Amino acid sequence: MPGTLIYAEVQKGEIKKGSFEVASKAKELGGDVAVCIIGKGAEALAPQLAKFGADKIFVVDGPEFENYVTEAYVQAFAQVAKTVNPSVILASATAQGKDFIPAVAARLGVGAISDSVDLTKAGDKVVAKRPVYAGKAYAMVEAVADPQVIAVRPNSFSVKEIAGAGAVEKVAVSLDASKIKAVVKSIELAQTNEPDQTEAEIIVSGGRGMKGPENFKLLEDLAKLFGPTATTGASRAAVDAGWRGHSYQVGQTGKTVSPNLYIACGISGAIQHLAGMGTSKVIVAINKDAEAPIFQKADYGVVDDLFNVVPALIDEIKKVKG
Amino acid sequence: MNTVVCIKQVPDTETLIKIQGAGIVQDGIKWVMNPYDEFAVEEALKKKEELKAGEVTVVSLGPDRAVEAIRTALAMGADTAIHIADAAYAEKADPFATAAALAAAIKGSGKAYDAIFMGKQAIDDDSAQVPVMVAEMLGIPSITMVIKFDVAADKSKATVTREVEGGVAVVEVPLPAVFSAQKGLNEPRYASLPGIMKAKKKPVDVKTAAALGVSDGPKTVVKEMTLPPAREAGKKIAGDDAAAKAKELARILHEDVKIV
Numbered sequence A: 001m002p003g004t005l006i007y008a009e010v011q012k013g014e015i016k017k018g019s020f021e022v023a024s025k026a027k028e029l030g031g032d033v034a035v036c037i038i039g040k041g042a043e044a045l046a047p048q049l050a051k052f053g054a055d056k057i058f059v060v061d062g063p064e065f066e067n068y069v070t071e072a073y074v075q076a077f078a079q080v081a082k083t084v085n086p087s088v089i090l091a092s093a094t095a096q097g098k099d100f101i102p103a104v105a106a107r108l109g110v111g112a113i114s115d116s117v118d119l120t121k122a123g124d125k126v127v128a129k130r131p132v133y134a135g136k137a138y139a140m141v142e143a144v145a146d147p148q149v150i151a152v153r154p155n156s157f158s159v160k161e162i163a164g165a166g167a168v169e170k171v172a173v174s175l176d177a178s179k180i181k182a183v184v185k186s187i188e189l190a191q192t193n194e195p196d197q198t199e200a201e202i203i204v205s206g207g208r209g210m211k212g213p214e215n216f217k218l219l220e221d222l223a224k225l226f227g228p229t230a231t232t233g234a235s236r237a238a239v240d241a242g243w244r245g246h247s248y249q250v251g252q253t254g255k256t257v258s259p260n261l262y263i264a265c266g267i268s269g270a271i272q273h274l275a276g277m278g279t280s281k282v283i284v285a286i287n288k289d290a291e292a293p294i295f296q297k298a299d300y301g302v303v304d305d306l307f308n309v310v311p312a313l314i315d316e317i318k319k320v321k322g
Numbered sequence B: 001m002n003t004v005v006c007i008k009q010v011p012d013t014e015t016l017i018k019i020q021g022a023g024i025v026q027d028g029i030k031w032v033m034n035p036y037d038e039f040a041v042e043e044a045l046k047k048k049e050e051l052k053a054g055e056v057t058v059v060s061l062g063p064d065r066a067v068e069a070i071r072t073a074l075a076m077g078a079d080t081a082i083h084i085a086d087a088a089y090a091e092k093a094d095p096f097a098t099a100a101a102l103a104a105a106i107k108g109s110g111k112a113y114d115a116i117f118m119g120k121q122a123i124d125d126d127s128a129q130v131p132v133m134v135a136e137m138l139g140i141p142s143i144t145m146v147i148k149f150d151v152a153a154d155k156s157k158a159t160v161t162r163e164v165e166g167g168v169a170v171v172e173v174p175l176p177a178v179f180s181a182q183k184g185l186n187e188p189r190y191a192s193l194p195g196i197m198k199a200k201k202k203p204v205d206v207k208t209a210a211a212l213g214v215s216d217g218p219k220t221v222v223k224e225m226t227l228p229p230a231r232e233a234g235k236k237i238a239g240d241d242a243a244a245k246a247k248e249l250a251r252i253l254h255e256d257v258k259i260v
C-alpha cells in the first residue's frame, strides 16, 4: 500500500531527532512507512530507524554526500521517491529540511506544505495545520495531488518507539554531476554540546532586561540544571546589542522553536518574538513589568526583578532535585 | 551585473489579523514590502554599484495595490519592474503557483540576468518555498539563507555565506543562480525623496498570469483559517518576594509541568 516516505536527515554523524518524530507520526497516519536516509556514513545509522516504525529503509551513502548540497540530495531522493511512489512525503522542517523540501516538491511537480505543527487524516488527505502571519493565525492546508509533501516543525510530535519491519536496502543512485553546481567550500559550526534551539526541549531565553552579556551566565546555569536537552536563547534586542550571537535569536528573523518549556527572562513579548516561540508547550515569563505583553502568552508569569528571581529559582530547583 | 529581485507586498507584522473564510479580512491592513525582500533589493543595488554596470529588475505577483511595494523598490534604486497584476491568480496562488508565475515572467521578459535575489520567507504565508521553486523551474541552482554575497569580477560565479544549523557554510556557485536573503546580509537603504520622484517615471510592465501562459493553479489549498486559541492569560505566581515566587515556580515546574 502506498504510504509515507520520510526523509531522514543526518547531522554530525547522527540522525536528527526531528526525523524520528515524523517517522513516529507517519505510523500513526497509517500505511507503510519507508524512510530514505542520505549521507556519507548513513548506512551505519539506518538500522536505528526500524525502532521508530520504518518498514523499509532506503540508504543513499557515498563520499559525494559528505556535505549537504541541495541538487545532489534532491536528485538522490527523487529517484527513491519515484520507485516508492508514496502518497505522502514527510521531513522535519530543520534548517536543511526547509531548503530541501520545496526543491523535492518542485522536482516531483507537486506543491509543498511548510513548517506544519499538526497532521490529521481526512480520507486520503493529510491535513496540515501550520502557523501563518507570524503565528497570529493557523491555516489548515491540503495538497491537491499525491505525493503530498509536508515539512513538520521540530518538536511538534513526540518520538515513540514503534517496531517496523526495518528492511534496509542500499540504493545506488545515478547522479547527473553536470547539474550539481554549488560547491561547499567550508563549514563552520559552533563548538557546543548544547542542542540546537530548534530541537531543544527546554529553552531559557533572555532579552534586553538581561542588561549585559555577562548576565547570560545566569541563564546558562539555569538551563544546565534542566539537563542535556536544554539550551539558552535570546531576543533580537539582546542579539542586536551584541550580547549573544545571532544563532541564539528566537523570533521571526531568528529561529522558530517549539520546546516543551520556554522561559522568557526580561523579554517584553513583541509580536516578532512570539512568532518564533508561540507554539511552545509551556511558557514561563519573568519580567518586572506586569503589563508586558509576554504575560498574555505565558502560562505562568512572575512579576519581579529577574536578577532576584532567577538565582532563587536556581537554588530552589537544586533543592527539588535533591 | 544584471539582477532580478522578487518582492511581495505583505501586511505589516504589527497588523491585527482577522479571519474571513479561508483567508483574512483585507481592510484596514497596512501593506509593506516583505522585510526580507528589502535585503534582496539592497543586495542587488549594492552589486550594481560595485560593478558599476547592470540593471535591477523587480518582479512582483499581487493585486493592484502591490504596485506600492514595486514603487518602493524603484525608489530605492531599482531600474524597471514587472507587475503580475492578477488579483484572482494571486489570491489562490500557493508557493508553487507563485513560483510558476514569477519564473514565467522572468523567462518571458527575455532579460539576461546573473542573479535572482529573493527574501528567505514572506511574513504572511511564512512558507520559505518560492525561491527554491523558482530556481527549480528555471533550471538553475538556489542558495538559501544567504548572509554574505560576493561576486567574481567576471560575474561567472558567486561565493556566498549561508546560515546552516549551528553555524555557517561558505558555498561557491556558478551564475546565474537564485539567492534568498536572511537578516544580516546588509542594511537596506531608505528611498530618498529624489528617488521617490524618479520612481514615478520608471517603467512598470503590467502582465496577467494568462498572458504569461501560466494556468497550472495552486498545488496546495488552504481549507480553513483559525485563530489560535486565546492562551488563558497566564497564572501570575503570587508570593511576598522574589524568593517566594521562585520557590512556587520551582514547585510548578516539578509537580505540574513535571519538567524538573
Ligand SMILES: Cc1cc2nc3c(=O)[nH]c(=O)nc-3n(C[C@H](O)[C@H](O)[C@H](O)COP(=O)(O)OP(=O)(O)OC[C@H]3O[C@@H](n4cnc5c(N)ncnc54)[C@H](O)[C@@H]3O)c2cc1C
Pocket (backbone or CB within 6 Å): A206, A207, A208, A209, A210, A234, A235, A236, A237, A238, A249, A250, A251, A252, A253, A254, A255, A265, A266, A267, A268, A269, A270, A271, A272, A273, A276, A286, A287, A288, A289, A292, A304, A305, A306, A307, B013, B035
Ligand atoms: C521585521 C522585524 C523582525 C524582528 N524579528 C525579531 C526576532 O526574530 N526576534 C525578536 O526577539 N525580536 C524581533 N524583532 C524585534 C521586536 O520587535 C522587539 O523589538 C524585540 O523582541 C524586543 O526585545 P526584548 O523583549 O528583549 O526587549 P524590550 O522590548 O526592550 O523588553 C525588555 C523587557 O525586559 C524587562 N526587564 C527589564 N529589566 C528587567 C529586570 N531586571 N527583571 C525583569 N524584567 C526586566 C522589561 O520590563 C521589558 O519588558 C523584529 C522586529 C522587526 C521590525
Ligand SMILES: Nc1ncnc2c1ncn2[C@@H]1O[C@H](COP(=O)(O)O)[C@@H](O)[C@H]1O
Pocket (backbone or CB within 6 Å): B006, B007, B008, B009, B034, B036, B037, B040, B059, B060, B061, B062, B095, B098, B102, B117, B118, B119, B120, B121, B122, B123, B125, B126, B127, B128, B129, B130, B131
Ligand atoms: N507574490 C510574490 N511576488 C514576488 N515575489 C514573491 C511572491 N511571493 C513570494 N515571493 C518571493 O519569495 C520569497 C519567499 O516567499 P515564501 O516562499 O512565500 O515565504 C519572498 O521573500 C519573495 O522574495
